[in-house]
Structure formats: structure tokens, C-alpha cells
Amino acid sequence: MPPKILSVDDSKTIRVLLGRVFRPFECELLEAANGEEGLAVAARERPDLIILDYNMPVMDGIAMLQNLRANPELKRTPVIMLTADSSPEKIAIVARLGVRDYIIKPFQDDKLLAKAARLIPLMPRA
């Protein structure tokens, strides 16, 4: 089974760019536009990695993380934060919630891939 990657970002621009980064690899890409949608997709699809924005309408990234960590079936899902926000307070909050990495937008494709590959197997598509 190829790994499932869930991108949660209110910006379609970011979701499209992430899709472009991971498309050459054997993986299934899932999308959500806010934390609430992200939780629903995560509960249904059980992703192997979540790439999560911080500032989003409806439910932000912190609230989604708190909900994920409170769910016994999803609490171990690795999360990489991908956000424009570099404030140390927010980095500390998400670190306490077990976030595995924190990337400031705009991301460099190879750095994002390197961080993702530490968490899930990424094999080039045949």
C-alpha cells in the first residue's frame, strides 16, 4: 500500500504545489481546506503523514492537532507544520503537541521531500 499524505491548507496554491512535489513518488495525496475537513479525512483515510497549515478558517492547525492527539486511532500520525508563521511561541505549542517538523513557507521541494522521507517511505513511481 503506498503511503497516504494529507495536505491541510486553506490555500489551493499550497495544496497544488504540494501535489506537484509528491506526484513523482508512489503515494496517495489527500486534501483538506481546514482543520475540521482535515480531521474528517484523517478519520476516514488514516493518512501516514499530515502536512498542516497553522492559520485556517473554521478550525486552525493547533485545534486540529489537539483533536488528532486526543483520538486514540490518530494520535500517532506524524505531522509536519507548513506555515508562514515563524513565531517561537507557536513553534513551542506545536512541538508540545508532537509535531515532527516545522517548515516556513515558501518551501523548497527537496527539503520538504527529505523531511517527509524521514517519516514515510517515498519510492519513485515506476
Place this chain on the structure above:
Amino acid sequence: MSLSALQSRQLAESAITAVLPQLLSLPVVVLSEGDSRIPAAVIPCLDGVVTISEGRALCTVTLRFAPDLARAAAARVFGHADPNEVPAAELKDIVGEICNMLAGRVAAHWISNGKSCLLSPPVVRIEPDYKVDLTPGHEDVCTHWCCAGQWFSLEIKTY
């Protein structure tokens, strides 16, 4: 904490050069005052605005794109062969996201000075009748740029 004209320009230049070329894979050129590529007439613009606050507003970051540049950028990112076929929602999304990234870079300046910054969600609107402000001193807060042959500007207003 307001910024000096020099700090504002340096901040704008470092934010633009860190974000735009990487995101769009297109070179950007900063324009000097009086450059003929800075529009002199009233033009339509797509404006993205993010407010950076710490209890009170510290700064607003306004990105102004000529519509043709927004269309070219969105066509590139979303894979449309014809820039004129880009839906309005995608134009707003890309201008908002670029503005969000630029504001994140600007906020890093305050964060490095011990401030705890909040970034508002980007607000994008169409300004049908924008006129570049040529008042002496306005260039201290507004830098003008060219990308893919099209003008855009970044304004950083501190309070």
C-alpha cells in the same frame, strides 16, 4: 516600533526575493523611482493585505499585482495553458498566499526583536482604479517591482 525607510526597503527586498522567484520560478527586478515600468495612469489591481499585530496593529503588508501578472502567476501554478482562463478564485488564492508568505517574512523582523506577532488571514480585493502614489516619501514604504514584464508593488506600513 516603526521602520526607517532603509529598513522598510531592505525588509521588502529580502521578502520579495525569498518568496517570488522560488514560488513562481520567475526572476524579479526591483524598479527605481521614476522607472517607466511603474504605471503612471489609473490601473486595475489585485490587492492582498495582511495585518501583523501584537495586541495592536504593528504593520500592514499590501501586495499589489497588475491583473495580467496575477493571471500569469496563477496559470503557472495551477497549470492553465491560457492565463485568461484562470478563474477569479484562483487569482485571489495565489495573491493571498503570496501576501501571506511575504507577511510571514516581514513578521520575522519583529519576532527577532522580541515581539509576539499574529498574522491576519490575507484579504484580497480588486481595486479597479488604483493610482500609484507618487507623493515624495511614499517610496519609503512602497517598493516597485517587475516580474514577467509586469509591474507589482509591496507596501509595508508600520504604526
